[in-house]
Amino acid sequence: MSTSEPSDKVRAEFADRLRRELSRKAAPAAEVGDARREYRKAACLLTQFDPVCLRRPGETEPSGGAMLALVDDCTSAGRLGDRDLWTLKAEVRETALRELGGPEEARAALERNLGEDLVTGPERAALLYLSGRPPDLDAQDVPELAEILQALLWLNEVPGMTRLPRVEDLWKVLEWARLMRPLESLLKDPFVGRERELARLYGFVGVPPASAQTWLRYAAERVRTYGHVPQEPPLVVHGPGGIGKSTLIARFLLDVVQHRRVRLPFAYVDFARPTISIHEPVTLLAEAARQLGIEYPALRGELDEVARDCELTAHLQRAAEDRAIELGGLSSTRGTLGRSSSREFQLRAASDESTLVRRLARLVLRAVDTPEGEAAPTLLIVVDSFEAAQYRGSPVLGRLWTIFDTLQAEYPRVRVVASGRAPIDHPAASAPPRAIELTGLEPRAATALLMLNGVRDPATARMLVRRVGGHPLSLKLAARAVVLAEQEGEPPRRTLRSLPGRRWQLLNGRVDQMLVQGVLYDRILAYIPDPDTRKLAHPGLVLRRITPDIIKNVLAEPCGVEVATIDRARALFDELARLDLVERAGPEAVCIRPDIRAIMLRLVENDRSALVRDIEERAVSYYAAREGLEARAEEIYHRLRLQQSLRLVEERWLPGVERFLEGAEGDLAPKAVAFLTVRQGGQPSDDVLADAEQEDWERLTAREVEDLLSQGFTEEAAARLEQRRPWAPCSPLHPLLVETLAGQGLREEARATVTEAIDRATEARCRGERLLELLRQSAELAMADGDLAGADEDLRQAQLLATSLGLELEALGVLLARAGIADRPGARQPGIEGELVARLRGLSDPELRNQPTLARAAAAEVAERDPQALDRVLRAVGLPGDTDQVLRPIETAIGRAATRRPELLGSLATLAASLGGFATPGADATLATVMDLLRSARRPVLDQFARRLLEFGDESGELVSGVAEAIGTDSPAKPAEGNRPDRPDEP
Secondary structure, three states, X not given: OOOOOOOHHHHHHHHHHHHHHHHHHOOOOOOOOHHHHHHHHHHOOOOOEOOOOOOOOOOOOOOOOHHHHOOOOEEEEEEEOOEEEEEEOHHHHHHHHHHOOOHHHHHHHHHHHOOOOOOOHHHHHHHHHHOOOOOOHHHOOHHHHHHHHHHHHHHOOOOOOOOOOOHHHHHHHHHHHHXXXXXXXXXXXXXXXXXXXXXXXXXXXXXXXXXXXXXXXXXXXHHHHHOOOOOOOOEEEEOOOOOOHHHHHHHHHHHHHHHOOOOOOEEEEEOXXXXXXXXXXXXXXXXXXXXXXXXXXXXXXXXXXXXHHHHHHHHHHHHHHHHHHHHOOOHHHHHHHHHHHHXXXXXXXXXXXXXXXXXXXXXXXXXXXXXXXXXXXOEEEEEEOOHHHOOOOOHHHHHHHHHHHHHHHHOOOEEEEEEEOOOOOOXXXXXXXEEEEOOOOOHHXXXXXXXXXXXOOHHHHHHHHHHHOOOHXXXXXXXXXXXXXXXXXXXXXXXXXXXXXXXXXXOOOOOOHHHXXXXXXXXXXXXXXXXXXXXXXXXXXXXXXXXHHHHHHHHHHHHOOOOOOHHHHHHHHHHHHOOOOEEEEEOOEEEEOHHHHHHHHHHHHHHOHHHXXXXXXXXXXXXXXXXXXXXXXXXXXXXXXXXXXXXXXXXXXOOOHHHHHOOHHHHOOHHHHHHHHHHHOOOOOHHHHHHOOHHHHHHHHHHHHHHHHHOOOHHHHHHHOOOOOOOOOOOOHHHHHHHHHHHOXXXXXXXXXXXXXXXXXHHOOOOHHHHHHHHHHHHHHHHHOOOHHHHHHHHHHHHHHHHHXXXXXXXXXXXXXXXXXXXXXXXXXXXXXXXXXXXXXXXXXXXXXXXXXXXXHHHHHHOOOOHHHHHHHHHHHOOOOOHHHHHHHHHHHHHHHHHHOOOHHHHHHHHHHHHHOOOOOOOOXXXXXXXXXXXXXXXHHHHHHHHHHOOOOOOOOHHHHHHHHHHOOOOOOOOOOXXXXXXXXXX
C-alpha cells in the first residue's frame, strides 16, 4: 500500500476515531443549542452531505462547524472521492423538518447546501415542489417516482406545505410503474412490423387495436378464427431465441393495458425472473395475485392473502416432492412405492393449485364488478420464458394446463398467452393450443429497423435485408457493423461483401442466421483499437470465463500475444472488460455473454479449428489443476466441447457441478447435450434425444416415462417404450415397462416380463440396485395376485442381496415390505418384526437422516414392540413437516387416554407450556388448551412433546400409538391428506 494514499479501511477507522473524540466534547444529547439546531435544518432535506461543507443561515462560506455539532445526530453514508459523507438519523431529521419555519426556509436551506456532486433525486424533487414547479408524475420512471415519494414524505413534515400530492396516490402510481417496468424495458429498442402477429393477438383477446392497418387484419382474424367464443385454449407464441417473442408480447400488452378504453384485468408472469419458478406452477398464481392486487386496490388485502397462501402451498409442495424424490432414491422403494408417491404428489399439487385458482378467479370477478347482464371483461394472463416446461410428458406442463383449464371454468372469459421456443405438446392438453410462429421481419419492416438503428441510406438498408434476412438480431448487428465501418471511413458495401452469399442458405430457403450473425460480430470485433486485445477477443469467445491468469496461461500463446507478466495480463483484461460482449463476473473476471458465444462459436470453429482446439485443451489442463466445483465444471465443459470420451467425463464429474453448467447445452454436440441433460435432471429436444448414445437415451427416456406414469398417462408411456429396442439388460426401462404393463391391466404379461428381466439382469451381473428394484416389483405383483408366499420369497431374496452388498437402508426398505405382508391374514412370517427392530437399531443417525421417510415408516411399524426405537428416530429426524396433519393423531390419542385418566390433561398442558415458553395454564386445562399450545409452538417443540409422550407411562398404549401414527403420516404405505393452507374453499 502506498504511504501517500491510505486505504479506505484506514480512512474509515480514522473517521470513526475522530468522531468518537469529537463526541466527547459535544453537548449532551438532551441539549440542542442554536447552532446544532440550525445545522440540523440545513441537512434535513439532504439524503447525504459532507459535514465540512454544510452551511447554516448567514454563512457565506462553510465553517466546518457541522462536524462538531452533528456528530451524535448522523450516521456514515460512505465516501465520495476523498470526502466522508454523513446522513441524519431518522428521528433527528423528522424533528428538524417540523422545526423549519415553512416552505421558504426549507427552500433556502436546500438551495444553500445543494452541491452539484452530492445532489440526488429526493433533493431535486423537493426543490421542484418548494419552487412551485412540481414534476410531471406521468413522465417519470420508477427510480424517479421513488425519489419523489421520498421527497413528499419529508415535505409533509414541513409546516405550511400545501398542494402536495397524496402519498397514497403516489404510492399507487409507483406500484403501477413497477408493474409496467419489465414490459417497458423490453421495448427500449425500436419496435417495427409484426402487424399480422399483433392482429392475431388482438383477435385472440378480443380488443380492437389502435392502428387502422392492424385493425383490418384484426377484424378478419376475429371473423375467421375466434368469433366471440367465451373459452379458448392458450395461444403460444414460439420461435428461436432472439426472434422477438418477448418484445412482441410487451408491445401488445402495453398497448392493451395503457391505451385501450376497456379496462382488462391482466398479469404478466416471466419465468426468467428468479422469484418465479417454472418448476413450481403455484408461483405463477402468487405473482398473478400480487399484480392483480395492484390493479384493484379495493381487494388488495384479499389478493395478497391468496399470494401468501400460494407461497405456503409452494413450501408444503417442496416437502412433499422431497419425500417422493427420497423414496425414488432407493431401489427397494423406487417401484410402486416411489412412483405411487410421485403420482400422489402430482395429484395433490394439481388439486391444491386448482383450489387457489378458483379463489383467485372469484376475487377477480368481484374486482371487475360487472353490472348484471353484462359480460365480464377478458382476464388476460401472459406467461413468458416458457421453455423449461416445454417437453413432452413434463409434469410441470401438465399442472400448468390444469391451472389454465380451471381458470377457464371459473372465469367466464379468460385468455392465456404463452411464449416459448417451441409449440406445446402435452397429453394433458384438453384442446390443441393455438400458435403463432415468429419468423423474420418482412422486408419493409426489416428495412425500417435498420434505418432506426443508424443505417442512413435506404438503398444500403434494402441490400442488407436481401443479404441478411429478417432476423431482428441479425439486422441490429448489421446496422452496428455498417455504422462502425462508416465511422472508419469505409463504404457499407465492404460490410455487404463480407457476408455469406446465397450459397450459404439452407435448403428451406432461410438464411443461416447464426452464420450471418457470426460474420457480423467478426466485423464488429475488427474495429477494436488495440491489436493485442483484438487478437484475444475472437478466439477468447471459446472460453466462458476470462481472468488475467487465464489470459496469461491459456489464451496468450495460441493467439500470438506476448504476455510476460501478470501486470500485462491485467492490462489486456481491462481492455477486454470494456467490450460490450462481456459481463462482469467478479473483481477480476468477466463472462462472455451467452447469446454472443452461441453465435460466434460456430464461426470460430469453422475458421480456426486448430486454434480453438489448442485453447480448449489448454483450458482443460488449466482447470484440471485447480480445486473447486466451478473449476471442475469448466474442465468438464471443455472436455465435452472437445468431444472427449463421455466415460472419462463421467469420472471427472462431482456432485454440484451441474449448476455451473446450466445453459451450456447450446455450445455442445447432441451426444454431449444428452449426457449433460441426464446429469442435470432435464429433458432435451427430440432431435438431441435421437442422436444420444443408447445408454443416455435409455436414461433420458426413463425419466420421461416416469413423468408420464406419475401423471397417469399409461398409454403414452407405453408408446414411448416401444422405441429403440432391444435395451441393455441393466436398462432402467425394464422396471418401467413392468409398471406400465401392470397399469394397463396386463398383469400376467407384467409378471412374465419382470421374471425375464430378473433373469437377464442376473446373467449380465447388473448393479445390485437394479436387481433389487425388479425383485421388489415381482413381489408387489405377486402380492396383488394374492400369492403371499411368492411375494415373501422375492423379498427374502432382495433382503439377502441388499445385505450381501452392505446396503443397510435398502435392506430396511425390503424388511418394511415384508412386515407389511406379515400383517396380512394368513401370512406366516415369524420373527420379521424382530428383524426390523434389529435393522433399525443398527442404523446410525446420519443414515436415518439420509432417508427420513423410510426411517419414520419403520419406527411407526415397530412402535408397540420397541418404543425406544421410535424415540431414537424422533430424535434423529423428527416428525414430518405438516403440523396440522401430525397433530390430528396426537390429539385423538390424548383424548382417548384422558378419557381413562382425566388428570393427564393438566400434566400435558403444563408440559406443552414449558416446552413452548408459554404461561402455565390453570388446573382446568382441556384438550383444546393442550392443542392450542402445540399449534402455537415452534416446530421443534412438537418433536420434544412427542418424545415426552412416550415417557408418560400410559398403560393404555394410546399415547405411543398416537405418536407412532403421527410419525408415519408421510409413510408411503399410508397416504397423507392433501397439503394445502388451512382455509376452506369459498362457496
